Amino acid sequence: MIVVGDAVTEAEAAAVRASGGAYARYRRIDQASYEAAEGVPVPEGIVRIAREVTGRDLRVVDGRLLRFVCGDYTLAHHGYVEDHAVELVLDVSLAGVPGAEVHYRRRGRVVFAMPSQPRALAVVERGPTITANHTYLSKRLREAEVIRLVARLRDIVG
Amino acid sequence: MMWRLGDEAALAEAWRAARPFPHVVVDDAVVAPEALLGVLEEEPVERYVADLYDFDATAPEPTTEAFRKVRARFAGAVAPVLARVTGKDVARADMRAFAYRAGHYLLPHTDHQVELARQLAYAYYLPSPEPPVGGELDLFDEDQRVARVIEPRANRLVVFDVGEATLHQVREVLDGMRLSLAGWFYA
Numbered sequence: 001m002i003v004v005g006d007a008v009t010e011a012e013a014a015a016v017r018a019s020g021g022a023y024a025r026y027r028r029i030d031q032a033s034y035e036a037a038e039g040v041p042v043p044e045g046i047v048r049i050a051r052e053v054t055g056r057d058l059r060v061v062d063g064r065l066l067r068f069v070c071g072d073y074t075l076a077h078h079g080y081v082e083d084h085a086v087e088l089v090l091d092v093s094l095a096g097v098p099g100a101e102v103h104y105r106r107r108g109r110v111v112f113a114m115p116s117q118p119r120a121l122a123v124v125e126r127g128p129t130i131t132a133n134h135t136y137l138s139k140r141l142r143e144a145e146v147i148r149l150v151a152r153l154r155d156i157v158g
Numbered sequence: 159m160m161w162r163l164g165d166e167a168a169l170a171e172a173w174r175a176a177r178p179f180p181h182v183v184v185d186d187a188v189v190a191p192e193a194l195l196g197v198l199e200e201e202p203v204e205r206y207v208a209d210l211y212d213f214d215a216t217a218p219e220p221t222t223e224a225f226r227k228v229r230a231r232f233a234g235a236v237a238p239v240l241a242r243v244t245g246k247d248v249a250r251a252d253m254r255a256f257a258y259r260a261g262h263y264l265l266p267h268t269d270h271q272v273e274l275a276r277q278l279a280y281a282y283y284l285p286s287p288e289p290p291v292g293g294e295l296d297l298f299d300e301d302q303r304v305a306r307v308i309e310p311r312a313n314r315l316v317v318f319d320v321g322e323a324t325l326h327q328v329r330e331v332l333d334g335m336r337l338s339l340a341g342w343f344y345a
Contacts, residue, residue, distance in 0.1 A: 029266040029302050030325060071330075073265060076209040099261075103209065133209040138261050139292075139330050 001104060001112040002053055007046055007121030013092040016043065016149050020065040032074035034134070035067040042088070042151040046121050050086055050153055053123045058086055058153040065092075066134065068100070068146040073136035076105055081126040083154070089114055089122040090149040097137065097144045105131045116146065160189040161235040163315075169243045178297055178305035180244065181318035191285055191313045194339070197224045198255045198284075211264045214257040228339075229253040236280075237343060240317060246277045248343035255284075258293050258336040264328035266298065269320045269342065276320045276342040284337040285312040293336035298325040310336050317343075 008016070020037030027033050042063040051058050066074075081087070089102055093116065100116040106129050114122040124130070137144055163169060163184050173180050188194070201216040220226045233251040241248050258264075269279050281295060290310060299305040300323060308316055318324060320342065328336075 027302070029298070029327075030268070073209075075265065105209075108208070135209070136212070136263060136265065136330075140261060140332055 001124045002122070003114055003117070004049055004053070004121045004123065005117065006119050007049060007090060008043060008092075008119050010119065012043060012045070013090075013119050016040070016065070016090065016092045017147055023065070023067055030075075031078040034072045034074060037065040037067075039063070040065050040149060042149070043090075046088055046090055046151070047153065049121060050088055050123050054086055054125060056086065057156045059156045061085065061152040061154050063149060063151040066148050066150055068134060068137050068148075070137050070139045070141055070144055072134075074132075074134045076131040076133045079132065081128070081130070081132075081152075084125065084127045086153040087122075087124045087126050087132070088149070088151040088153065089124070090151075091116065091118050091120050091146075092149055093118050093146045097141060097146050099135065100137055100144070100146045101135045102148070103133050103135060105133070161187060161232060162189065163187065163236065163239050166239060166243055169239075173243055178299035179319050179321070179324050181297065181306070181316065182243070183308060184315040184317075185311065186313050187282060187315035188313055194228065194284060195337075197222070197228055201225050201255060203255070203257065209265075210267060213262045213264065214259065216255045218252070218254060220253065225253075225255075232339075233343075240278060240343060244278065244319070246343075247345045248277050249345060251280070251343045252341040253339055254341055256336075256338045256340055258290065258328065258331045260331055260333050262336075263330040266302075266325050266327040268322060268324050268326070270322050270324065275344055277345060278317055278343040279320050279324075279340075280315065280317045280343065281310075281338050281340040282315045283310040283312055284339065286335050286337045288334040290331050290334040290336035292329050292332040294329045296327050296329060298327075310338065
């Protein structure tokens, strides 16, 4: 698990934000509250970083943009990953937001935290023992907005 | 200190009629509630953070004899009444003190875990030197919409059912401090 700062340029981050199209709100509140745009292209540059960091020959499975505003969150049991995919989280927010992090847990304990840092990339090797949650965004931060590209990569087989 | 729940027939009717799921709200539940604050001053408090919550609280088990007595008197006075009002077999309770400060919250959940055998949940709101803004207890209906909002008014006791559909949350405290005693009743 690693965070790479300045993984994309500001122009690339803007392009990712623009590529999402329409967001749909997910609101099963016992799981999560956020907006998502599905089927988002994943920049080749961050895939290359993931291959270098992990030493694995990886391909993109999917990419989605998640948008969080005040009161939004995901819980650890949301988006459970069964296999050993590599997860990329690219922060394409316009500004950092205090306390807005992505937590990765093993047996309930936070083992890795991605801070709120525009243009930073987290590369995380997932598995059935690792859960993830996007922390609750305080309602005291009324204008705050966090946008993250979340991509899953798997090993190229054959 | 003395717990007073009022007319049992009225409570039982309120329990049956409550929506979105069975619960009762009892105001002025304690004579001289300020005495409780003195007991709690001796209990160590730590911050508890997880994906679901962020709050300050005492340990799951009281560490002082005085707090254990508060818990025992509470269970002794309230459990028999609740058993008659709810029809549930309850005899004992656990108890922790909670302090939700600005930014603290408890996200939606049901309290229901089969192996823990929780029968009823409760929250008793203590007088706060900094009355909270926010911190309401929201009860959700089957469509996950807020169906009942309960203000954390000082000296108010809330008791609600525990089951697969008893979804609830504590809204984020925006200012001040929300003080409470809370836990569950068991058979």
